[in-house]
Amino acid sequence: MAEGVVIDTTFWGTRQSGVAALERELTRLRRAQSAHARELGRPIARASVLNLIVYADREEHARRAARSIADLALRHPSRAIVVLADRGARDGTQKRIEMHCRLPIADGARLVCYEQILVRARGDADDRLASAVIPLLVPDLPVFLWWTGTPPLGSRSFGDLLRLTDRLVVDSADFARPEATLPVIARISDEARGRFGLTDLNWTRLTPWREIATAFFDVPAWRLFLDGVTGVSVGFAVDMDGRDIHPSQALLFVGWLASRLGWRPLEALAPSEAGGLLFAIARPDGARIMVRVRPRFERGLDEGDVSGIRIKATAARQLAEFAVKRQPDPRHQTATVLLDGERRWERTMPLPSPAIVELIGEELSILGSDRTYEAALGALVELA
Amino acid sequence: MNARAVLATAPEIRANPLREESVTLKAADPCTFVVFGASGDLTHRKLIPALFRLSKQKLLHPQTAIVGFARREWTNEQFREEMKHAVESAGASPSEWERFAGALFYQSGVFEDHAAFRALGQLLSKVEEERGVPGNRIFHFATPPSEYATLVRNIGAAGLARRALRDDHAVPWSRVIIEKPFGRDLQSARELNALVHTVFAERQVYRIDHYLGKETVQNILVMRFSNGIFEPIWNRQYVDHVQITVAETIGVEERAGYYEQAGAMRDIVQNHLLQLLALVSMEPPAAFDDKAVRDEKVKVMRALRRIAGEDLSMNAVRGQYTRGFIEGTPVPGYREEPGVAADSRTDTYVALKLWVDNWRWEGIPFYVRTGKRLPKQSTEIAIQFRAAPHQLFSRDALAGLEPNALVLRIQPDEGISLRFGAKVPVQGIRIRAVNMDFDYGASFMVDAPDAYETLILDALRGDATLFTRHDEVDQQWAFVDPIIKGWASSDSAEGPALYEAGTWGPTEADALIERDGRKWRKA
Numbered sequence: 001m002a003e004g005v006v007i008d009t010t011f012w013g014t015r016q017s018g019v020a021a022l023e024r025e026l027t028r029l030r031r032a033q034s035a036h037a038r039e040l041g042r043p044i045a046r047a048s049v050l051n052l053i054v055y056a057d058r059e060e061h062a063r064r065a066a067r068s069i070a071d072l073a074l075r076h077p078s079r080a081i082v083v084l085a086d087r088g089a090r091d092g093t094q095k096r097i098e099m100h101c102r103l104p105i106a107d108g109a110r111l112v113c114y115e116q117i118l119v120r121a122r123g124d125a126d127d128r129l130a131s132a133v134i135p136l137l138v139p140d141l142p143v144f145l146w147w148t149g150t151p152p153l154g155s156r157s158f159g160d161l162l163r164l165t166d167r168l169v170v171d172s173a174d175f176a177r178p179e180a181t182l183p184v185i186a187r188i189s190d191e192a193r194g195r196f197g198l199t200d201l202n203w204t205r206l207t208p209w210r211e212i213a214t215a216f217f218d219v220p221a222w223r224l225f226l227d228g229v230t231g232v233s234v235g236f237a238v239d240m241d242g243r244d245i246h247p248s249q250a251l252l253f254v255g256w257l258a259s260r261l262g263w264r265p266l267e268a269l270a271p272s273e274a275g276g277l278l279f280a281i282a283r284p285d286g287a288r289i290m291v292r293v294r295p296r297f298e299r300g301l302d303e304g305d306v307s308g309i310r311i312k313a314t315a316a317r318q319l320a321e322f323a324v325k326r327q328p329d330p331r332h333q334t335a336t337v338l339l340d341g342e343r344r345w346e347r348t349m350p351l352p353s354p355a356i357v358e359l360i361g362e363e364l365s366i367l368g369s370d371r372t373y374e375a376a377l378g379a380l381v382e383l384a
Numbered sequence: 385m386n387a388r389a390v391l392a393t394a395p396e397i398r399a400n401p402l403r404e405e406s407v408t409l410k411a412a413d414p415c416t417f418v419v420f421g422a423s424g425d426l427t428h429r430k431l432i433p434a435l436f437r438l439s440k441q442k443l444l445h446p447q448t449a450i451v452g453f454a455r456r457e458w459t460n461e462q463f464r465e466e467m468k469h470a471v472e473s474a475g476a477s478p479s480e481w482e483r484f485a486g487a488l489f490y491q492s493g494v495f496e497d498h499a500a501f502r503a504l505g506q507l508l509s510k511v512e513e514e515r516g517v518p519g520n521r522i523f524h525f526a527t528p529p530s531e532y533a534t535l536v537r538n539i540g541a542a543g544l545a546r547r548a549l550r551d552d553h554a555v556p557w558s559r560v561i562i563e564k565p566f567g568r569d570l571q572s573a574r575e576l577n578a579l580v581h582t583v584f585a586e587r588q589v590y591r592i593d594h595y596l597g598k599e600t601v602q603n604i605l606v607m608r609f610s611n612g613i614f615e616p617i618w619n620r621q622y623v624d625h626v627q628i629t630v631a632e633t634i635g636v637e638e639r640a641g642y643y644e645q646a647g648a649m650r651d652i653v654q655n656h657l658l659q660l661l662a663l664v665s666m667e668p669p670a671a672f673d674d675k676a677v678r679d680e681k682v683k684v685m686r687a688l689r690r691i692a693g694e695d696l697s698m699n700a701v702r703g704q705y706t707r708g709f710i711e712g713t714p715v716p717g718y719r720e721e722p723g724v725a726a727d728s729r730t731d732t733y734v735a736l737k738l739w740v741d742n743w744r745w746e747g748i749p750f751y752v753r754t755g756k757r758l759p760k761q762s763t764e765i766a767i768q769f770r771a772a773p774h775q776l777f778s779r780d781a782l783a784g785l786e787p788n789a790l791v792l793r794i795q796p797d798e799g800i801s802l803r804f805g806a807k808v809p810v811q812g813i814r815i816r817a818v819n820m821d822f823d824y825g826a827s828f829m830v831d832a833p834d835a836y837e838t839l840i841l842d843a844l845r846g847d848a849t850l851f852t853r854h855d856e857v858d859q860q861w862a863f864v865d866p867i868i869k870g871w872a873s874s875d876s877a878e879g880p881a882l883y884e885a886g887t888w889g890p891t892e893a894d895a896l897i898e899r900d901g902r903k904w905r906k907a
Contacts (some may be wrong), residue, residue, distance in 0.1 A: 019711050023796055024635065050817050097712030131886035132712035135760030139907050140791060140803055140819055142784065365808045368783025
């Protein structure tokens with residue numbers, strides 16, 4: 001296996017001997033397509049609204065990403081540059097960069113085509129990877145960098161690519177050690193200010209939870225409780241044997257609350273039962289809030305997805321509990337408000353669970369940075 | 385009236401009435417095309433393939449002869465054999481090659497040797513007689529620039545060329561095609577020019593800058609002056625600034641000997657870059673002919689503000705590449721290249737901020753940059769327009785918006801694109817810059833002719849519009865000279881800023897444009 005994965009040329013297209021050859025091949029393919037389309041009386045557009053660089057270090061991830069992009073091509077026709085860093089190739093493998101390209105038809109009607117390029121680095125090509133990607137970018141169009149896996153701060157190619165990027169897309173659900181990685185992301189976000197936007201697909205997944213938590217306090221009578229929170233508990237899904245713990249999404253929820261409500265760290269994050277976390281933070285008035293983040297085994301959920309939230313608070317000598325729970329189906333969630341133990345309000349509503357394609361499609365339509373996310377991340381790092 | 389009387393009273397040359405307004409090109413006259421430096425790289429790579437393709441397309445007159453002259457002791461047959469390799473890439477069928485090869489001749493000789501030029505003269509007469517060429521001759525200097533003076537002197541001494549008098553249409557004609565660089569500073573260019581003018585009149589001189597032969601460069605004029613919508617906004621009222629980029633991925637290759645003396649300033653800025661600048665900033669000429677077009681170019685070059693003295697450090701940055709990666713392959717630094725001094729201060733990158741001091745462009749900066757070992761090969765001109773005067777939309781909505789830009793891509797991926805803001809198709813308002821693209825390759829379905837093909841044909845047809853006139857060269861050097869001198873005088877202080885191969889030049893160049901609150905484009 002010293003040669004690494006064999007590249008499937010029917011999927012990735014034929015191998016080209018360099019950037020110039022690759023651009024010629026794409027021109028040839030475009031020309032062939034336009035000629036064909038003209039015969040059918042249907043003009044074909046070379047549409048491109050963005051450059052999307054996808055970084056993956058496994059072929060299977062690269063392929064999955066490429067398929068997602070294909071699904072997005074109608075909404076976001078792009079030049080997609082999939083970078084496959086084949087680090088698995090043994091030491092001594094000659095450092096080498098190969099390129100393949102193809103012009104898949106995005107839709108049956110043959111109206112729009114997009115350009116798919118594979119840049120495959122063999123051996124440890126960290127020092128030279130960016131030099132192969134930069135010349136492939138379509139001038140003038142925004143550059144999105146979708147980094148699958150944990151972004152390696154300090155890696156040369158990551159830094160080089162980041163310098164060209166208008167928006168960095170990560171998925172903290174993939175982070176192996178979120179407590180170590182999220183601060184790194186926060187640091188990138190700090191440095192990014194004004195230069196590029198940062199987004200986390202996991203944050204987008206959290207949106208319906210944030211919305212419903214916000215909706216509780218649209219009721220003026222309940223808004224008081226925001227100043228009197230005493231405890232927060234967030235559950236997240238793990239698999240049956242509880243081996244892989246991915247609490248990022250749950251942690252972001254806590255970070256978000258803290259950033260919006262001005263909570264400050266009190267006691268550092270400490271591990272608790274079965275991979276969960278228990279810690280204390282301080283309200284602006286100094287009172288103590290106990291925060292619990294705990295793993296739950298629930299069928300039908302992706303690991304790391306939030307399974308439920310519970311906020312306890314006191315105000316005007318009343319004890320309130322605001323809870324949101326996923327239904328077992330798990331496409332719905334139920335929101336409940338208890339006042340002094342008495343159920344005052346309950347509603348069940350659909351809980352969207354968007355696929356990666358939809359998440360990324362949404363992110364590609366935004367260029368600016370998400371200040372709320374940055375603040376949540378910042379608060380989280382302080383807590384940790 | 386007898387025939388003799390008709391001849392006597394007829395205008396000297398009457399244009400062929402069937403050709404007038406004809407859709408086909410004016411045919412090239414039969415002539416002898418003499419290539420000096422016939423064993424060299426340029427002849428192999430560019431000239432012979434271009435001549436061959438012209439012959440294939442029947443754009444060369446069938447009587448045309450091509451005579452090579454170089455030091456190598458080749459026979460006609462050996463020369464033909466060598467040139468056969470050169471045209472392989474042009475797709476030569478045996479019959480096409482046979483026809484073309486029959487027109488190739490060779491004379492060996494040293495450029496300093498008068499006898500060799502006399503022998504060349506005899507060969508030319510012999511070939512002309514055999515093939516029925518009326519004595520039209522075109523001399524192409526495909527040699528190092530250091531040989532130009534010798535060549536001119538010896539062509540003159542051997543009486544190979546016929547100096548044109550007032551009559552433009554004199555037959556037979558002689559012309560000379562001279563490669564860039566023409567001189568190495570203002571003074572040497574003037575001296576060379578004076579020398580050339582002892583043998584050839586200015587209208588016989590075709591100074592080649594192959595950029596001008598590129599289809600997309602010619603298209604700059606077509607786009608500007610055949611459309612009604614661009615010219616009205618092509619001025620300081622609407623334009624924020626202009627950026628011109630000439631980026632190469634190649635290093636110095638085998639040309640270290642030349643490049644060490646030239647640097648990016650003489651190699652690219654003095655000719656290609658200033659030509660692009662002139663075409664994009666010039667006033668509309670009254671006609672598309674060699675005089676009108678070149679008059680306007682000279683006029684705008686005169687308006688180009690000179691950079692000298694204290695302005696130098698604020699308006700000019702030079703760089704030199706160090707080792708790095710190009711397309712994933714490691715490449716050496718400039719000082720490690722063979723033939724380059726270990727402490728060389730030659731500029732392989734230049735960025736300038738220029739001003740065209742005239743009514744149209746007052747106060748509008750032109751940022752230009754060129755370099756070797758940049759991440760991608762790209763030549764383009766970008767006209768960046770002013771932002772909309774009043775913004776209706778929220779800051780968040782505008783996050784993805786960039787100012788309108790019209791980009792003329794010269795190479796590769798020839799075309800034109802216009803960038804404007806569009807609403808992203810979601811609920812609410814989000815604005816994103818999008819590109820409207822015109823792609824030569826996909827629109828016309830043919831490859832544009834090679835620049836040399838275009839230019840050689842123009843020279844054969846006597847059209848000098850796309851060649852550089854002596855006063856243009858003068859102006860170019862007059863602009864470039866003070867910068868080169870300024871750098872030379874500060875040599876002891878600081879050399880060129882270093883940049884890693886495969887990056888977009890030194891950080892000093894970023895500072896040059898960022899000081900004004902602008903950014904280099906992502907080319």
